[in-house]
Amino acid sequence: MAVKIHGFIEGTQSEELMKLLLTLASNWGDVFDTSKLKVVHLSGAMTNVVYRITWPKNGSENEERTVLVRVYGEGSDIFFDREEEIRTFESISSHGHGPRLLGQFAEGRVEEFIHAKTLSAGDLRDPEISALIAAKMREFHNLNMPGSKNALLWPRMRKWVIEASSLCSPEQAKEFQLEILENEIDALEKELSQSDQNVAFCHNDLQYGNIMIEDETKTITLIDYEYASYNPVAYDLANHFCEMAANYHTDTPHVLDYNVYPDLEERRRFVQAYLSSTGQ
Known part of the structure; x- marks a missing residue:
């Protein structure tokens, strides 16, 4: 064989x-x-x-x-x-x-x-497709998954900084300001962790390549759950907005263009579709 x-x-x-x-x-x-x-x-x-x-x-x-x-x-x-x-x-x-x-x-x-089409960067800006993504995201957040229900965002970022530090020379660690990153994570967690925060099962990587659509039925499928975990719902929404500033089919796929970050109206429309998808 x-x-x-x-x-x-x-x-x-x-x-x-x-x-x-x-x-x-x-x-x-x-x-x-x-x-x-x-x-x-x-x-x-x-x-x-x-x-x-x-x-x-x-x-x-x-x-x-x-x-x-x-x-x-x-x-x-x-x-x-x-x-x-x-x-x-x-x-x-x-x-x-x-x-x-x-x-x-x-x-x-x-x-x-899955016999469906993977979205392109431009598809995320289509109001109809965006509303379908919002509704599917709401479904995803309502999943009751096994394991810890605590937000993984903060310990995961700290783990990544530790991994980066172990792979970097002292000069590289200084260049990338890894020590400052640790302090920034602490400050962000303190500022953004609220007692009434809605924590749910999040995809955490809703870029266009992880979203598929069946053209005839307009059915959305989310794929690739490598980063999926319980996190603040607001983080998953905000991360998706950041992904609208990404294009992974360029010579610099890691550089986000915040000139095309969704404006207030786009974000409002997405959140409204998210909240109204269950009839509320």
């Missing part, structure tokens, strides 16, 4: 993935012929490499079976707990949201393929 899938994944990973795909195909009653696998690299993922894999369905030449394979990016585990992400993925799926988890291998997983 040491078959390479068109050279995109090799060695032990390839063997594990091929065994997993063979098991899935057998469970579905498909004839799994590796020579007929089609592999397409999908752009847009930030921390992983994602592929669409298809093969003939039930031996048919006219129908195809399609799955999504996600290969984890090197070093991405620094930012989140991969085991916790998988538990979150499965729990969200059990609530009827997002794709189903079909299987795992050492460096990635196989997911149900």
